[in-house]
Amino acid sequence: MKKAKSQEKAEQSKEHIVLVAMRLFSTRGYHKTSTQAICDEAGISTGLLFYHFGSKENLLKSIVKMTLSKIDETLEHNGEEDPVQLLENIIDAFFDSLKENSQYWDLYMALLYQPDTKAQIVEEVSEHSTKFRRRVFELMEKMGRKDPAGDSFEFEVFRVGSFASYLANHNEKLLIQARKKIKERYLNL
Amino acid sequence: MKKAKSQEKAEQSKEHIVLVAMRLFSTRGYHKTSTQAICDEAGISTGLLFYHFGSKENLLKSIVKMTLSKIDETLEHNGEEDPVQLLENIIDAFFDSLKENSQYWDLYMALLYQPDTKAQIVEEVSEHSTKFRRRVFELMEKMGRKDPAGDSFEFEVFRVGSFASYLANHNEKLLIQARKKIKERYLNL
Amino acid sequence: MKKAKSQEKAEQSKEHIVLVAMRLFSTRGYHKTSTQAICDEAGISTGLLFYHFGSKENLLKSIVKMTLSKIDETLEHNGEEDPVQLLENIIDAFFDSLKENSQYWDLYMALLYQPDTKAQIVEEVSEHSTKFRRRVFELMEKMGRKDPAGDSFEFEVFRVGSFASYLANHNEKLLIQARKKIKERYLNL
Amino acid sequence: MKKAKSQEKAEQSKEHIVLVAMRLFSTRGYHKTSTQAICDEAGISTGLLFYHFGSKENLLKSIVKMTLSKIDETLEHNGEEDPVQLLENIIDAFFDSLKENSQYWDLYMALLYQPDTKAQIVEEVSEHSTKFRRRVFELMEKMGRKDPAGDSFEFEVFRVGSFASYLANHNEKLLIQARKKIKERYLNL
DNA sequence: CATGAATGAGTGTTCATTCAT
DNA sequence: GATGAATGAACACTCATTCAT
Structure with missing residues (x-):
């Protein structure tokens, strides 16, 4: 005890x-x-x-691990529903996380684009992002999109663009607009 | 002499x-x-x-200044043509620069997302990117798009997404695909 | 423990x-x-x-502080006696300190007459020397001198002169002579 | 030409x-x-x-040499008169120089009490001050003082004390008072 | 678990001095 | 005489890390 x-x-x-x-x-x-x-x-x-x-390096890895697993929890907290609803949930979860875990995502960008820190976290991170990309692709298939590969590619580019743009200056309006646009484009067929 | x-x-x-x-x-x-x-x-x-x-800091600023002015030259090296052609030229110039000045853009991303280095370059950089955004907006207006504000916003997010995605792992295929997609979406009305 | x-x-x-x-x-x-x-x-x-x-600067301050507080102890280690005896004790304490803490006083002079180091120690030092000057003035009053202000001024100039002269070449004879002269002038009425 | x-x-x-x-x-x-x-x-x-x-060191020596020779000129610019008048002239010349060449004397003190710079200037300086001390001794003899050695010693200590005190904080009043005191003591028999 | 004194390689920067022009 | 680009040793200070207690 x-x-x-x-x-x-x-x-x-x-x-x-x-x-x-x-x-x-x-x-x-x-x-x-x-x-x-x-x-x-x-x-x-x-x-x-x-x-x-x-070590300091290991502390950094712990931060990334701990935060990613928290975010994962949020992303996976979905009852099974129709793919459109699921994708919307994922979009919301991601954009919400961007604001809620703002500090983490700031750090994430900083780490990812510096050669030395990138090497330290790439393992933890890449697995996570691969899983996420696959998920979106599968959902787009289920949604019956004609070009799920192309669309999920576009989706990912747009999502990354939203993140990168927002984190460059933390402009909230940009975030709202981006979320709206991404939903318009990829939720409606 | x-x-x-x-x-x-x-x-x-x-x-x-x-x-x-x-x-x-x-x-x-x-x-x-x-x-x-x-x-x-x-x-x-x-x-x-x-x-x-x-100082080291000032060396960094010099790098940014010198490279941005080079890139600017390329972007502005346009005879007067129709807006569609102009936008295509700009897209090409940007995506070409991404490969040709790959080192610079790697550095750019690293600097922009680290608080301490960001502070050093933000002045030099922001002017440049504002000018670029305005340019795209004007072209979209001239092209007769219904929602030039919304479209140029989307365009910028997509462009940033392409950059950020490419620079995260230097995947050439991604770059080709992104260029194609961005042209499809914003060059054809 | x-x-x-x-x-x-x-x-x-x-x-x-x-x-x-x-x-x-x-x-x-x-x-x-x-x-x-x-x-x-x-x-x-x-x-x-x-x-x-x-910092190096702070180390310097620590030296000055530590040494001045030691010297203060010596100066204040006096039972109550008649003012003449007290002044003699103070003179002796100061001239003894000049030999015993010779290294400190060498440093003191060097620091005090260099603009950059002076700025660093002036605070610690000035308080100390003011206190000392006041003390001498009070004693001269108690001794019944006709012009305690003028005399304590003279005394201080002579004391500083002794210090500065001695520290310029560490001539022991000069020190003995100066101590004798200062006692002759300011201890006997 | x-x-x-x-x-x-x-x-x-x-x-x-x-x-x-x-x-x-x-x-x-x-x-x-x-x-x-x-x-x-x-x-x-x-x-x-x-x-x-x-070299920087040699520049320093040049400063000292050049200034000392200027000051010497002033000190020696005396027609022959009675010793009392001469001593007064010397006192005045010295105290005037303290204000007029204030910058030089600041530097002089700084150099004299720093081991490394002292070594550089000691030669130029010591000759000068020896000459001056001898001069005062001779005048006191001529003035018929009982103890010219003791008096000129005292005089020198007092003069150095005046200089050192003044240069520590550039208090003009102190200078006036010191000049008056030194004249009272060593000009009147 | 927890402390904090101690380490030492490494950092950005300064500066007296030289020398080709 | 005069310039200013170039040198390289030296400097104050930082910091991740260790370890005796």
């Missing part, structure tokens, strides 16, 4: 560190955030961070 | 450093490229880089 | 660095003493100096 | 540099003043400074 308690505490501590680190990484940049700054902000000692995560 | 010679040499030296720096920044990442590494690779002394550019 | 031990060790480490730094600053000059030289001489790593003091 | 002209021009150029350098050295500090800053301020090229002076 004691162990369980201590473990739980450790988990809380780890999650707390992850949250603080994500905030700092996304607002200051990964390379501009020192491990010391994370420790200070999280109110822990230098040693504890390395006890839990081993 | 003597002065001209010496100035010319200095200009060459500066441009050489800029080129080397761009290559290293884009392949290794800005923060992972030391000024020393740039000097070594360029075959110059530590001091010369700072003599010419003053 | 454990904490106390570790803190104590840290305090020793800091004091050791201060002592080494003072020696090097005073013998080589502040600007000619690199932080690395201090670390080497003190047998510590580069990082530790900055861990404890944050 | 042409040569003379060119030489004259060179002398002007050299003197100009010396003046600029003295100003910068005294206001920013010797070590905090880069040769480049001097060149910029003087409106000359990097090379010219080194063409004229060979």
